[in-house]
Amino acid sequence: MPLSPPISSPTLPPTTQLRIELADRSYDIQIGCGLLDHPDAVACGARSSEALIVTNTTVAPLYAARLQHALAKHHARVCTIALPDGEAHKDFETLNLIFDRLLGDGFDRKAVVYALGGGVIGDMTGFAAACYMRGVAYVQVPTTLLAQVDSSVGGKTAINHPAGKNMIGAFYQPLRVIADLDTLDTLPDREISAGLAEVIKYGPIADDDFLGWIEQHIDALRARDKAALAHAVRRSCEIKAWVVGQDERESGLRAILNFGHTFGHAIEAGLGFGAWLHGEAVGCGMVMAAELSVRCGLIDATYAARIARLIERAGLPTRGPRLGAARYLELMRIDKKSESGQIRFVLIDAPGQASLHHADDALVAQVIDANTV
Ligand code: NAD
Numbered sequence: 001m002p003l004s005p006p007i008s009s010p011t012l013p014p015t016t017q018l019r020i021e022l023a024d025r026s027y028d029i030q031i032g033c034g035l036l037d038h039p040d041a042v043a044c045g046a047r048s049s050e051a052l053i054v055t056n057t058t059v060a061p062l063y064a065a066r067l068q069h070a071l072a073k074h075h076a077r078v079c080t081i082a083l084p085d086g087e088a089h090k091d092f093e094t095l096n097l098i099f100d101r102l103l104g105d106g107f108d109r110k111a112v113v114y115a116l117g118g119g120v121i122g123d124m125t126g127f128a129a130a131c132y133m134r135g136v137a138y139v140q141v142p143t144t145l146l147a148q149v150d151s152s153v154g155g156k157t158a159i160n161h162p163a164g165k166n167m168i169g170a171f172y173q174p175l176r177v178i179a180d181l182d183t184l185d186t187l188p189d190r191e192i193s194a195g196l197a198e199v200i201k202y203g204p205i206a207d208d209d210f211l212g213w214i215e216q217h218i219d220a221l222r223a224r225d226k227a228a229l230a231h232a233v234r235r236s237c238e239i240k241a242w243v244v245g246q247d248e249r250e251s252g253l254r255a256i257l258n259f260g261h262t263f264g265h266a267i268e269a270g271l272g273f274g275a276w277l278h279g280e281a282v283g284c285g286m287v288m289a290a291e292l293s294v295r296c297g298l299i300d301a302t303y304a305a306r307i308a309r310l311i312e313r314a315g316l317p318t319r320g321p322r323l324g325a326a327r328y329l330e331l332m333r334i335d336k337k338s339e340s341g342q343i344r345f346v347l348i349d350a351p352g353q354a355s356l357h358h359a360d361d362a363l364v365a366q367v368i369d370a371n372t373v
């Protein structure tokens with residue numbers, strides 16, 4: 001087993017391909033510009049006459065026709081469904097609209113489903129694909145920075161339950177990931193910042209040099225410099241591929257990808273899904289988790305301050321909403337990492353290294369009180 005994720009060169013050719021190695025579930029991630037318009041770039045290799053593009057009402061007018069046109073070379077029938085937009089719609093009702101369409105239009109088990117959109121569409125479409133006729137093939141076509149660096153890769157699919165984030169779902173790997181960097185041109189600034197939270201995450205958990213690179217390029221990333229974005233997406237996917245390749249179903253190592261997420265999911269559920277963007281909640285959650293790492297004696301305060309400063313420079317909130325420590329603790333107990341009601345946090349052990357830890361409620365409450373307004 002390698003000790004650290006392999007490193008790529010920061011100078012990037014226009015299109016690059018990475019591979020997630022998962023035995024018979026291995027697949028490629030394609031990263032480049034202008035991919036959506038090229039039939040060869042969007043080919044998924046499946047021998048299927050039928051495809052359904054699942055997208056939402058925001059992304060459909062921007063990109064669905066282009067993808068549909070490119071896919072027409074590979075499938076005799078390509079249909080599109082545009083779901084309502086937003087985290088608040090990542091639920092059973094919206095999921096069922098996908099099944100209604102698949103069944104209503106007579107899609108059989110050889111159908112290929114394309115998830116065109118951000119993490120909400122990707123997670124929901126992946127889960128629909130995992131369930132429909134006990135599993136059909138799907139392809140991730142992520143169009144947000146967050147989805148390109150994280151959610152489209154690794155096969156976690158889910159919907160929310162009112163009691164907790166991503167509580168109903170399945171591990172189900174896509175056939176392929178096609179990340180067209182040009183789609184980031186139309187993303188609102190707030191969504192770029194949200195995506196940067198998940199990019200920053202990879203530094204403290206796996207690659208301290210990458211954290212330094214992000215610090216140097218944060219303004220270029222916010223300004224959507226294509227070379228900077230290409231490197232950020234590629235390095236993030238490399239690290240994620242390295243982690244998922246070792247621990248697909250999160251029996252251990254994969255949990256590090258949840259740095260900041262325990263606090264973050266509590267913010268999202270506590271305020272109601274959609275009030276804060278997922279990336280905003282994760283960014284703020286990383287500030288809290290870094291401070292908890294300091295209070296547990298794992299890292300020094302200067303490293304935590306460095307992480308907090310970068311999150312602030314990414315345009316993300318660093319203080320959580322004041323829901324009260326008791327409410328945070330209650331929400332955090334409903335977490336997939338909890339064991340017998342005991343919360344487990346991803347904490348930083350050293351720069352570029354993280355693992356799961358228990359922490360005293362009193363210590364956690366101190367962190368919450370000091371970091372909420
Ligand atoms: P999102 O899917 O809600 O997309 C953000 C917004 O951007 C939406 O309004 C969307 O319509 C819009 N949008 C998407 N692409 C666009 C484009 N190119 N131009 C203009 N607007 C565009 O949010 P997200 O941040 O992409 O994803 C967050 C979700 O991902 C959360 O539900 C989170 O739980 C999930 N997630 C999953 C994993 C995983 O491993 N499966 C990892 C991280 C996050």
Ligand code: GLY
Binds near residue numbers: 154
């Ligand atoms: N985003 C967390 C994971 O994929 O495991």
